[in-house]
Amino acid sequence: xxxxxxxxxxxxxxxxxxxxxxxxASTIRALLxxxxxxxxxxxxxxxxxxxxxxxxxxxxxQRNVEVDSKAQSYCRLLESTGRSAASNPRFFHEPVSxxxxxxxxxxxxxxxxxxxVSLPALRTYWSSKDRLSKQSIREVDWLSLAxxxxxxxxxxxxxxxxxxxxxTGVGKFLAIWNRxxxxxxxxxxxxxxxxxxxxxxxxxxxxxxxxxxxxxxxxTWMQTQQTAPEIEAFLFEYLKTxxxxxxxxPTVRAWSRHPHLFQSAISSQATLGAQGLLEGLVxxxxxxxxxxxxxYIGSKKSANLWASRLIQQxxxxxxxxxxxxxxxxxxxxxxxxxxxKREIDIGIREQxxxxxxxxxxxxxxxxxxxxKTVLNKSLEDCQHWLRLVSRxxxxxRRSLARQRQMIFDLARPANPxxxxxxxxxx
Ligand SMILES: [Zn+2]
Numbered sequence: 228x229x230x231x232x233x234x235x236x237x238x239x240x241x242x243x244x245x246x247x248x249x250x251x252a253s254t255i256r257a258l259l260x261x262x263x264x265x266x267x268x269x270x271x272x273x274x275x276x277x278x279x280x281x282x283x284x285x286x287x288x289q290r291n292v293e294v295d296s297k298a299q300s301y302c303r304l305l306e307s308t309g310r311s312a313a314s315n316p317r318f319f320h321e322p323v324s325x326x327x328x329x330x331x332x333x334x335x336x337x338x339x340x341x342x343x344v345s346l347p348a349l350r351t352y353w354s355s356k357d358r359l360s361k362q363s364i365r366e367v368d369w370l371s372l373a374x375x376x377x378x379x380x381x382x383x384x385x386x387x388x389x390x391x392x393x394x395t396g397v398g399k400f401l402a403i404w405n406r407x408x409x410x411x412x413x414x415x416x417x418x419x420x421x422x423x424x425x426x427x428x429x430x431x432x433x434x435x436x437x438x439x440x441x442x443x444x445x446x447t448w449m450q451t452q453q454t455a456p457e458i459e460a461f462l463f464e465y466l467k468t469x470x471x472x473x474x475x476x477p478t479v480r481a482w483s484r485h486p487h488l489f490q491s492a493i494s495s496q497a498t499l500g501a502q503g504l505l506e507g508l509v510x511x512x513x514x515x516x517x518x519x520x521x522x523y524i525g526s527k528k529s530a531n532l533w534a535s536r537l538i539q540q541x542x543x544x545x546x547x548x549x550x551x552x553x554x555x556x557x558x559x560x561x562x563x564x565x566x567x568k569r570e571i572d573i574g575i576r577e578q579x580x581x582x583x584x585x586x587x588x589x590x591x592x593x594x595x596x597x598x599k600t601v602l603n604k605s606l607e608d609c610q611h612w613l614r615l616v617s618r619x620x621x622x623x624r625r626s627l628a629r630q631r632q633m634i635f636d637l638a639r640p641a642n643p644x645x646x647x648x649x650x651x652x653x
Contacts (some may be wrong), residue, residue: 228616229494235296236316244334244335245334245335245337246334247334249317249436249648250315250321250324250332250333251318251333253320253321254319254320254321257320258320269287270288271288272289272596273291273295273348274292274295275288275292276288298441301313307520315330315331315333315557317331327339327343329578330544333390338419341386346429346588347550347610349614350364350610352648357502359499361506363498363499363503365623366495366499366510367503367508367509367510367511368509368510368514369512370511371479371509371511371531371534371535371537371538372507372508372509372538373426373534373535374531375507375535375538375539375542377535378536378539379539383543385653386546386549387507387542389439390423390426390549391506392554393422393423393424395549396422396553397422397423397426397552398411398412398421398422399420400412402420409563409566411563412429412431412553412557412563413552413556413563413564414429414433414556415429424502424547427470427505427544428469428470431555433554434551434552435470435553437548438469438470438548439627440643441544441547441548442463442467444464444583445462445466445540445541446459446463448540449463450641452536452537453521454517454520454521454533454537455483455517455520456481456487457481457512458516460481461481461489461493462504462537463541464477465477465496465501465504466504466505466541466544468501469504476493476497483516484523485519488512488515488519491512492510492513495510495511495512496509496512496513505539506541506542507540507541509535509537509538509541513534513537514531514534515530516532517530517534518530537590554621557606557607564606565621571609571610571613572602572609573614574617575598575601575613576598576602578617578620579598579601582594584617584621584625585620585627586620586642587619587622587623590615593612593615594618
């Protein structure tokens with residue numbers, strides 16, 4: 228009994244704003260602070276009338292049963308009047324309350340608040356980038372997408388938003404970030420500026436082979452997951468249009484037990500486009516259709532889980548295409564690699580030629596290895612070394628320039644004709 232009481236007290240002490248009935252609990256706490264009385268808490272177990280006659284319960288347990296009974300009566304009253312939820316006005320003494328569309332939330336769910344604050348801006352951003360229109364945003368199965376994102380391994384959780392936004396290590400951004408003089412695709416010669424959209428569409432033989440392999444594996448996955456045949460047929464065909472846009476939205480002749488829902492799913496998916504499909508933006512109608520299919524074949528599988536895994540499969544196809552691009556880009560046989568290595572080697576030679584003059588003591592360890600040893604490192608290590616040394620030299624040069632300017636400013640009254648310290652940048 229003591230353990231139960233202590234647990235109850237801990238729950239009260241650690242009141243969580245995202246816990247159920249936070250509005251009620253925080254109001255009670257606020258009221259307790261204002262009472263000119265000392266209140267002793269007591270834990271009373273609920274529903275004890277199911278185990279003992281009412282007359283054998285103590286006074287507190289009887290009151291608890293009465294309160295439960297009144298709450299149930301009120302629920303029945305609401306149901307009889309066609310209302311699904313009671314009005315929830317702000318309580319007197321309630322410290323903070325959140326109203327969404329005029330309805331008060333009983334808890335302050337941080338994730339929900341974050342959505343309310345950031346989603347409108349995010350929607351506007353995607354709309355301005357022509358990724359999702361106001362209409363197509365409503366066609367996305369966001370619940371399944373959220374579930375899929377949480378289930379993905381950490382590396383794919385990081386990779387997905389970077390790649391979808393396009394700000395990733397493709398030629399276009401490597402050039403913008405000054406990490407490469409070339410912005411072209413490392414796999415084919417037909418793309419002078421490689422962006423994230425080119426990665427799954429590259430015409431290089433390795434890209435075509437990788438796509439074909441992953442596309443077929445996707446269909447095999449759908450089959451092993453007992454996907455409804457019409458869903459499998461449509462998604463397999465529609466995914467082809469990532470690389471062959473001229474195919475357009477496929478007219479699938481697959482028979483469906485729910486033709487109206489199937490057609491709605493096709494129309495809904497078409498608004499999200501083939502690129503959207505590859506990024507895991509799927510219509511919720513597929514999930515509904517799959518739930519009906521599982522029910523028809525007597526499967527106990529969850530359509531929610533199926534939808535989440537379907538999205539993960541789609542995202543993984545894009546990631547496999549990215550890995551193929553990376554494999555080629557970092558292969559020592561590629562022309563991109565050769566050109567990049569040449570650039571980096573020139574930078575390393577220049578840094579060694581400049582020596583330790585502007586390198587702060589804390590970073591001089593970078594010159595511990597000989598120039599030949601540094602040049603023989605992997606491309607990635609060479610890039611890392613060059614980035615570090617260039618940054619340290621630039622920071623130190625700026626710092627020295629500021630120091631020279633400070634000394635010059637202090638000395639200026641004695642030499643009014645000069646305006647700039649010797650060696651300072653114009
Ligand atoms: Zn290419």
